[in-house]
Amino acid sequence: MITKIGREKLQEFVAGLMKSGRLFAPVKEGKGTNFKLITDPQSVTLDFYNTIQSPKAVLFPQSEDLVNYNISHDGIASEPAPIDDGSRIILGVRPCDVQSFEIMDRLFNGSGIVDPYWSARRSNLTIIAYAFDRADPVDFYNAFGITGSDEQGSDILMVRDTNSFLFKAFTDKGTKLLETMPFLEKGTADDEKRMTEIVDKGRDIATRTLDTAEIHKRLAGIFDSPYWEEAAAACLNCGVCTYVCPTCHCFDIQDETLFGEGSRRKIWDSCMFSDFTLHASGHNPRTKKSQRLRQRINHKFSYYVENFGIISCVGCGRCTRSCPVNIDILTVVEEAR
Amino acid sequence: MIQIEKRLREEAKRLLETKEAAVVLAFGRGFDEEHPMPLILRKPSDAEKIVFNEYCTFNMARHLTEFPPGTKIAVAVKAADSRAVTVLIQEGKVKREDLIILGIPVAGMKDFRSGTAIDATTTGPAVNPVLYDILLADLLPEPKDVSPYDVLAEIEAMSPDDRWGFWSAEFSRCIRCYACRKACPLCYCETCFVDQAKPRWSEKSPSASSNMMFHLTRFYHLAGRCIDCGSCSRACPMDIPLYLFHKKVSKECEEMFDQAAGMCVDAKPVMVDFKVEDSDDILL
Amino acid sequence: MSFDPKILGIACNWCTYTGADLAGTTRLHYPHNVRVARVMCSSRINPAFIFRAFVLGADGVLVGGCHPGDCHYSTGNLYARRRLAVTKKILEFAGLEPERFRVAWISASEGNIFAETVREFTEQVRNLGPQTKLAAQKRMLA
Numbered sequence: 001m002i003t004k005i006g007r008e009k010l011q012e013f014v015a016g017l018m019k020s021g022r023l024f025a026p027v028k029e030g031k032g033t034n035f036k037l038i039t040d041p042q043s044v045t046l047d048f049y050n051t052i053q054s055p056k057a058v059l060f061p062q063s064e065d066l067v068n069y070n071i072s073h074d075g076i077a078s079e080p081a082p083i084d085d086g087s088r089i090i091l092g093v094r095p096c097d098v099q100s101f102e103i104m105d106r107l108f109n110g111s112g113i114v115d116p117y118w119s120a121r122r123s124n125l126t127i128i129a130y131a132f133d134r135a136d137p138v139d140f141y142n143a144f145g146i147t148g149s150d151e152q153g154s155d156i157l158m159v160r161d162t163n164s165f166l167f168k169a170f171t172d173k174g175t176k177l178l179e180t181m182p183f184l185e186k187g188t189a190d191d192e193k194r195m196t197e198i199v200d201k202g203r204d205i206a207t208r209t210l211d212t213a214e215i216h217k218r219l220a221g222i223f224d225s226p227y228w229e230e231a232a233a234a235c236l237n238c239g240v241c242t243y244v245c246p247t248c249h250c251f252d253i254q255d256e257t258l259f260g261e262g263s264r265r266k267i268w269d270s271c272m273f274s275d276f277t278l279h280a281s282g283h284n285p286r287t288k289k290s291q292r293l294r295q296r297i298n299h300k301f302s303y304y305v306e307n308f309g310i311i312s313c314v315g316c317g318r319c320t321r322s323c324p325v326n327i328d329i330l331t332v333v334e335e336a337r
Numbered sequence: 338m339i340q341i342e343k344r345l346r347e348e349a350k351r352l353l354e355t356k357e358a359a360v361v362l363a364f365g366r367g368f369d370e371e372h373p374m375p376l377i378l379r380k381p382s383d384a385e386k387i388v389f390n391e392y393c394t395f396n397m398a399r400h401l402t403e404f405p406p407g408t409k410i411a412v413a414v415k416a417a418d419s420r421a422v423t424v425l426i427q428e429g430k431v432k433r434e435d436l437i438i439l440g441i442p443v444a445g446m447k448d449f450r451s452g453t454a455i456d457a458t459t460t461g462p463a464v465n466p467v468l469y470d471i472l473l474a475d476l477l478p479e480p481k482d483v484s485p486y487d488v489l490a491e492i493e494a495m496s497p498d499d500r501w502g503f504w505s506a507e508f509s510r511c512i513r514c515y516a517c518r519k520a521c522p523l524c525y526c527e528t529c530f531v532d533q534a535k536p537r538w539s540e541k542s543p544s545a546s547s548n549m550m551f552h553l554t555r556f557y558h559l560a561g562r563c564i565d566c567g568s569c570s571r572a573c574p575m576d577i578p579l580y581l582f583h584k585k586v587s588k589e590c591e592e593m594f595d596q597a598a599g600m601c602v603d604a605k606p607v608m609v610d611f612k613v614e615d616s617d618d619i620l621l
Numbered sequence: 622m623s624f625d626p627k628i629l630g631i632a633c634n635w636c637t638y639t640g641a642d643l644a645g646t647t648r649l650h651y652p653h654n655v656r657v658a659r660v661m662c663s664s665r666i667n668p669a670f671i672f673r674a675f676v677l678g679a680d681g682v683l684v685g686g687c688h689p690g691d692c693h694y695s696t697g698n699l700y701a702r703r704r705l706a707v708t709k710k711i712l713e714f715a716g717l718e719p720e721r722f723r724v725a726w727i728s729a730s731e732g733n734i735f736a737e738t739v740r741e742f743t744e745q746v747r748n749l750g751p752q753t754k755l756a757a758q759k760r761m762l763a
């Protein structure tokens with residue numbers, strides 16, 4: 001069944017979603033858009049191509065308390081920080097980004113070691129995917145079999161029509177959520193037809209692509225190649241690519257204390273930073289930027305494949321779009337032969 | 338620009354062939370025409386990979402400190418970039434005699450991310466390099482009556498509370514990816530203060546106060562050194578207008594110490610210098 | 622309860638700190654609000670000390686050094702003057718009240734001036750009220 005809402009009623013729809021759980025949706029920020037916890041329905045925008053940062057922070061915040069403690073003359077009192085696992089809804093996730101949740105699940109939930117923070121939130125998450133209506137030249141999600149209007153992994157697929165948004169639920173969770181929404185109209189036969197048309201059009205959006213066959217073996221074979229020096233020559237070793245990426249998941253654990261009160265926190269880290277591999281002894285096994293870029297590419301296209309059976313990239317193009325020196329991950333992988 | 342590209346290729350080829358330079362720092366093609374990349378050349382035959390167009394905004398001085406001391410480096414510089422090279426020479430990070438500076442007088446550069454023109458609001462207005470060995474095009478008339486600091490008027494006029502509000506909002510977006518620092522030709526510290534664990538100057542978690550601690554200290558570290566190339570702000574994925582703060586600090590330094598950064602290799606950067614006659618009024 | 626400002630004092634060993642000592646030994650009264658940290662010279666002061674002090678909740682910062690020309694290391698305070706001036710401009714442009722930061726040249730024999738400066742600065746900061754802008758929230762991520 002298709003449901004729909006007029007564009008002018010978007011805010012009411014958003015307000016409805018806010019009642020069903022904590023809502024994260026795209027908000028204009030600087031010159032771009034990012035997923036934010038919504039407190040004001042008016043702040044939501046669905047006029048965007050894709051967000052600068054990925055939606056991963058909804059489940060995996062940049063900094064999260066693990067243990068809270070208090071250090072005083074009487075000793076140290078500590079207790080685990082409560083896991084913030086209330087139900088969450090994300091509105092407007094592009095199909096490639098939806099796939100990133102499945103990829104991260106394999107690490108945070110499927111490797112035998114369960115990350116309770118990710119898992120608790122993940123099982124309480126409702127995803128409203130939002131089909132693309134065009135392709136940015138740097139995207140390459142087609143390489144992973146993802147299409148512009150894929151519903152895979154989402155609870156609801158939303159598409160944009162001229163004056164309305166159309167919805168189709170694919171899970172029970174999605175169906176129930178839509179049922180509780182006021183103002184949603186039942187779609188007519190015409191709407192059904194429109195939805196099919198739009199989804200078909202989305203499926204036909206052609207992004208760049210990549211021959212992924214045996215890619216992990218190919219990369220393993222060139223570990224020592226001088227190629228990496230060349231590929232990384234321009235790299236600045238900032239962390240932009242990893243911080244905007246939906247599947248980068250490395251974190252550091254640090255104690256942050258202020259006047260005896262503090263928390264042990266799980267904080268995003270980046271393999272592109274020089275102190276990422278710095279040992280306490282002062283030794284750093286990865287001193288060169290070529291080694292760091294190689295690590296990022298290999299982790300995604302080789303090690304992750306070996307460990308979890310899937311490439312840890314969804315082709316969203318964010319890293320390329322945000323790289324200050326225009327290093328394009330697809331080109332780097334393609335030329336890695 | 339085509340002419341500059343041609344000249345740049347010729348010079349790069351010649352310098353590498355004659356071994357006058359071991360490395361040439363220039364610009365090359367990225368994933369498309371409008372997204373070039375910094376190019377680091379070592380073979381004369383690679384010279385044809387050089388590209389120059391309005392999107393070649395990179396400050397190649399940023400890469401100068403990556404090579405072992407004594408490496409002969411040819412570096413292509415635009416106006417602001419040449420000032421960064423000058424500061425690096427002043428600070429002893431590179432030696433003048435190890436450099437062959439290929440000066441590019443050019444106007445009309447564009448930001449490859451937004452496609453918009455780069456002007457005096459975000460970058461220094463000068464169009465000619467201040468330091469070069471070989472000029473790749475004729476010098477251009479310098480724009481008249483344009484101050485790099487005009488853009489500050491609005492923020493300077495704010496009340497302290499409003500200014501605090503303005504910066505708090507801007508820095509609240511900071512994700513601490515450190516692209517600003519890494520894009521800056523003058524942020525060459527091996528270990529940045531913000532990465533130090535003992536003492537911990539700023540928490541690693543982004544927060545209002547830790548972001549402010551990072552940025553204020555970084556602004557201070559660039560005082561009297563920042564040459565207004567705008568690289569930091571263009572690198573920022575969150576569009577934080579760092580240039581406003583850097584410009585303000587530069588303006589104050591120029592007013593107090595009567596010297597702009599990176600204009601002359603023989604000058605000392607103002608923050609490692611003093612004059613006995615500096616007035617106590619600057620502390621008011 | 623009325624607001625009792627917390628002020629960090631940073632004083633050089635040779636002049637201001639000795640001046641503060643003199644103020645003490647001559648039993649001059651001055652407010653307890655300034656807690657003085659001693660450094661060997663005003664040029665030892667990393668501006669990040671000052672930013673950090675504000676982040677850690679200082680309501681004001683008072684820096685003291687020898688009079689220009691009298692620095693024990695000859696020129697330390699001439700460098701410091703430039704650094705502290707820029708530090709102040711940065712705080713001001715960020716939107717912190719510049720009155721929360723002061724530099725004073727106080728010699729070893731000027732115990733009375735030390736006491737007077739502390740009195741005056743404490744009043745000034747008291748009038749500004751608590752510094753809440755840069756100060757970290759207890760739960761930093763609140």
Ligand code: SF4
Nearest residue numbers: 235236237238241323
């Ligand atoms: S964003 Fe670009 S420059 Fe920065 S670390 Fe990644 S690849 Fe290197």
Ligand code: SF4
Nearest residue numbers: 245313314316317319
């Ligand atoms: S590696 Fe780049 S393209 Fe792939 S998922 Fe991450 S940000 Fe997107």
Ligand code: SF4
Nearest residue numbers: 521563564566567569
């Ligand atoms: S601080 Fe920014 S504008 Fe200044 S030199 Fe560094 S990158 Fe250029």
Ligand code: SF4
Nearest residue numbers: 511512514515517573
């Ligand atoms: S580049 Fe922007 S987001 Fe990244 S650390 Fe700098 S100011 Fe923050």
Ligand code: FES
Nearest residue numbers: 633662686692697
């Ligand atoms: S010793 Fe007092 S300022 Fe240098």
